[in-house]
Each structure stands twice: as structure tokens, then as C-alpha cells.
Amino acid sequence: MKIESFIRTIPDYPKKGIQFRDVSTLFQDPRGFRMAIDMLLHPYAGQPIDKVAALEARGFILGGAIAHQLSVGFVPIRKQGKLPFETMQEDYTLEYGEATMEMHTDAIKTGERILLVDDLIATGGTCEAGIKLLKRAKADIVGCAFVIDLPALGGRKLIESLGVDVHSLCEFDGD
Ligand code: AMP
DSSP states (O other), rough: OOOOGOOOOEETSTTTTEEEEHHHHHTTTHHHHHHHHHHHHHGGTTTTTOEEEEEEEOOOOHHHHHHHHHEEEEEEEEEOOOSSEEEEEEEEEHHHHHEEEETTSOOTTTOOOEEEEEEEEEEHHHHHHHHHHHHTOOEEEEEEEEEEOOOOOOOHHHHHHOOEEEEEEEEEEEE
């Protein structure tokens, strides 16, 4: 089965005009979830990875499983106010307004090779904030891996323009 066939589309969620790509149906299927983790890791086989970083919140589910598979550590990049220790912060643009992502200041050591993970890339703003945090922590970013790319929103091009490779498992038209 193709990965797309495990993903449910919910029209007009969370607001009118948005086609929400729901990965809960992928996660709840034993073969679907296993396939997603295997496929996300496939291009990086044989490459050294020191840690997996992931973007809140669905990215954590994928990132945790990938880190476990690689036997490496996991770093959460969270929305403002959720992390208990000292953080570094990056603002990013949402469809309406701004938000802030945070990472613990001791999460990454200089030169560590990091794979960044999320469920979906749309405009790339969330991922860009994560990349900026990782770069400030002097990480060596191996790549960014997503289950879904929405190419019409240009996120992949934005991230590639920052010199970071993008890997995705499937694409959906429109936004
Ligand atoms: P962006 O910063 O525009 O690339 O948006 C990516 C983030 O928003 C990811 O963490 C996604 O989980 C979420 N997201 C954006 N658009 C959608 C969508 N159509 N369906 C599901 N999640 C989305």
C-alpha cells in the first residue's frame, strides 16, 4: 500500500478552506506507521546521525520512533513556554500573525549531526525556525524529513534555499 492511502483528509479543518492532512490514521495502522519510519530513514542509511530533532507536536511521534530505531538521542523543538530549562528562541510567521519555537540551550553539542523531522511541510516557516535554532546551536543538519509535502506552498524550495536537503514521502496538491 502507498503511504498516501493511510492519510485522511479532513476538509475545512481547523478553518474553512484548509484541507487538513490527518496522519493519525497513518500512526494508528501498524504497517503504515512502520512503513513511514522505514521510508523516512531510507535516504540516511549508512550516514552518521547523532540526534533526531522534531517539531511539536506530530513531529514528536515520528521523531521519537526514528531516534529509537537509530539508538540516538531525541531533541524536542517546542512552542513557546513549554520547555522547563533555559531556551533559545526563534520567531516565525503563521498564516495569521507570529509564533515562537524554542529549544533547550544544552540540547545540541557543537558539530552534532542532526536529522530534523515533522509530519508535514507547507510554507516551511516552522521548519525554518527549527533550522535557525539548530544552526545557532552549531549543529550539522543532515536533512529534514517529512511524511507529506504540499509543494504549492513552497516550503521545500525555502528550506533548500537555506542549504538543507528535504526528504518527503508523498505530496498533495493545493494547500
Ligand atoms: P508550515 O510552517 O507552513 O510549513 O506548516 C507546517 C506545520 O503546520 C506542520 O507542523 C504541520 O503539522 C502543520 N500543517 C500545516 N498545514 C497543514 C495541513 N494542511 N494539514 C495538516 N497539518 C498542517
